[in-house]
Amino acid sequence: MALQDEFHFIDQIKPKRVSQSGLVAGIGDDAALFRPTSHMEQIICMDTMVEGVHFNSHTMNPYQIGYKALAVNISDIAAMGGIPTYYLVSIAIPKDWNEADLLSIYEGMAMLADKYAMDLIGGDTVSIAETLVITVTVLGEVETGKHFLRSQAKPGDVIFVTGTVGDSAAGLNVLLHNGIEHTLSEFDEALIRKHQYPLPRVEFGRLLSTFERVSLNDISDGLASEANEIAKASGVILQIDEDKIPFSEAILTKYRDRALEFALYGGEDFELVGTMALSDWDILQKKASERGYILSKIGTVSDGGPAVFLNRNGELQKLEMKGYNHFTK
Amino acid sequence: MALQDEFHFIDQIKPKRVSQSGLVAGIGDDAALFRPTSHMEQIICMDTMVEGVHFNSHTMNPYQIGYKALAVNISDIAAMGGIPTYYLVSIAIPKDWNEADLLSIYEGMAMLADKYAMDLIGGDTVSIAETLVITVTVLGEVETGKHFLRSQAKPGDVIFVTGTVGDSAAGLNVLLHNGIEHTLSEFDEALIRKHQYPLPRVEFGRLLSTFERVSLNDISDGLASEANEIAKASGVILQIDEDKIPFSEAILTKYRDRALEFALYGGEDFELVGTMALSDWDILQKKASERGYILSKIGTVSDGGPAVFLNRNGELQKLEMKGYNHFTK
Known part of the structure; x- marks a missing residue:
């Protein structure tokens, strides 16, 4: 009907x-x-x-x-x-x-x-x-005046990300291969949940609003794309350390080989990625931990660019503005 | 491409x-x-x-x-x-x-x-x-407080409408029968223009905002439907006089037999229909005429209802909440 x-x-x-x-x-x-x-x-x-x-x-x-x-x-x-x-x-x-x-x-x-x-x-x-x-x-x-733009990053800033990344794309991958009706493992279900029920980080955004200067972006198109948006808007280089990117146990168990790809280019995690002064970082970390928020420092901002680099065991790899583009994929 | x-x-x-x-x-x-x-x-x-x-x-x-x-x-x-x-x-x-x-x-x-x-x-x-x-x-x-709702109509109010009504539906009818490329008469073009380029009545709405109490609706679904919305929200009867409904020369030339149908049930005219106290009506009429706005008194509000009646030479005909409904047409 x-x-x-x-x-x-x-x-x-x-x-x-x-x-x-x-x-x-x-x-x-x-x-x-x-x-x-x-x-x-x-x-x-x-x-x-x-x-x-x-x-x-x-x-x-x-x-x-x-x-x-x-x-x-x-x-x-x-x-x-x-x-x-x-x-x-x-x-x-x-x-x-x-x-x-x-x-x-x-x-x-x-x-x-x-x-x-x-x-x-x-x-x-x-x-x-x-x-x-x-x-x-x-x-x-x-x-008034307390909002966060992508253009506020400065050299010396810490780059941080909330929660874990890549789970939503991994969850979508499970769904596309198994279908919604399939019997799923606990890890499958955790990943799927991140795809179907992403939790917007409103409370964390409000916690950030107690700090003077923060550049901020939500992860809708993948970490590579969002980091590039900050780099471009702020005119800086973002260097992300591969070994600091926070992954869930589920994604590491199910998709160890593809976790990085999902994190960088998968998108739809709806976690927050941002930068702030190093001097504020310790305070934020303490407050976040008191509230039980998962928060990771994943890199640093430096002069130059705009560009984003991934530090893979000391080797720098340029991350392009790639992510979900509706008309090329 | x-x-x-x-x-x-x-x-x-x-x-x-x-x-x-x-x-x-x-x-x-x-x-x-x-x-x-x-x-x-x-x-x-x-x-x-x-x-x-x-x-x-x-x-x-x-x-x-x-x-x-x-x-x-x-x-x-x-x-x-x-x-x-x-x-x-x-x-x-x-x-x-x-x-x-x-x-x-x-x-x-x-x-x-x-x-x-x-x-x-x-x-x-x-x-x-x-x-x-x-x-x-x-x-x-x-x-603040100066907005107009549909629920403000009171018995004794004048019902007014801006511009002419039915033209958009008539224009659509021309288009559906002739296509966009066909050679068109001056009247055809006038009707089509009302369908393709409806002019929102912002300036008239602002003129109304100098009055204390106005109930107001824009004509997206046809006069019958909009009048019913006012009647329902205000708990009154709206009686519209057929011979007062303003028609363009174009619609009367091209569609004399269907003008009323288009006005009542066609929609997309984006004129304003509303009601206001009789004591304000003369002032509005004067101001509207000074500014060159076409404005017509088309009926009166009375106690009872909610209902809308069309007065056709003294015979009252109930107008139903009919108009463009996306799922029955």
Whole structure:
């Protein structure tokens, strides 16, 4: 059964309560209205996920598609040091999707939104011939002047990364080879979980916002690509030590030979990579450890470039701006 | 030639200058940042257009697709009484679209954005198998408490509409029957222009914002549907006089028999329909006429309902919440 009535569908996805005190009018009029918190800058981003490109029925169920569509946007807010507040969802629906699965997409989003007290305040619902397309816009806020850009790296900085990297691409690899129904090992499941339920690093971004100067990026296209973006925006060289890159036990067990490739070029980990003054590093490390965050120093910033080098046992290898490019892969 | 390089494409669509003084960071980082104007509420909306559903190569060229994708969103800002400020664009691109046509979409948007000093500050560029999908998010602002909702109609109000209605649907009808290449009469062209280049009524919305209480809606789904939304949100009856509905010379010449159908159920006119106190009506009419705006009183609001009636020479006919519904048509 395809979706019969747009208005009935919207009634069902309309939130039953409001979390943000600044919300004036959510779903139900021509546009949404909110009063921004004073002394805060507004942050906004927008990402699209396409059936057959970003997901398919073998890699993610509808709930996970919803979760991830929101998570990737929240991750962008985290990479600015901000707090997510509102989201809007536009969905283009083909005839072969049923209402239960569509509602499940919104439930996956609502689960994550609740964690951050975010409100769904608008969007669009349209039909399409072939493939489901979901576009999410997320708003956030950060104390005026306290945001983090990629352009703030300076020579002498420490390069750090949160969590472990490469797991999402490894998880996708498991899914593409085994399918969603296959019996999986504990390690397989850990990797798949990172692909299906990436956790945006909002709390860590907020911890960083207590520091004066941080350059920051979230890992959507792989460590090589994100590091190059920082190098380019800041006009510096980033040197990453291969033996410092944090890998999970799961990826080292399942994919020891491909772990580096997945970390550098796989993407979708939605961890944070950044740089900060060496003098701040010890304080950050202490605070992160108190809070139980996994945090690794993976290299240093130096004068020159822009370029990114991987230090492999003393041998420097240039890392190109390669990652997921939608139109060459 | 399909799109080869996402980064190269983004470089080309990136605006060369900034119009809004509140913009802190636009395209080029994880998210965009802006400082909202003080004492203003923020407005946000999001609309999607799908190839084969909202347009095809016989009804609109790429420049017009871009123009309209932005216009429909600005129209929602206008319907809140607001000023548009920023926009974000997410586009899913199939292989059979070439880069020149894609850039043309962004040029069509930029043309309209310039009119309102809006800045393009973000979005996404992804691939898709079959059909082009374009989603636009528009931000705007309105003086705190001065926004217009659909729920503000009261018994005794005048119902008004801007411009003429039904032209867009009539124009689409011409296009679907003749194709974009056909030799067209002056009237055909006028109707087609309303379909391809709807003009959001931002200035009129701002004029309305000098009045205390206005209920307002933009005509995206047809007069019947929009009037029902006001009736429902306000808990009143809207009675529209058939002989007061403003039609263009073009529609009356080409489609006299279908003009009413197009006006009530066609949609995409992006005119404004609203209600206000009778005591304010004369002042509005005077101000509108001074500025050269076409404005018509088309009926009155009364107690009861919610319902919408069409007065056809004294005979009342109930108008249902019918309009463009993506999943029943």
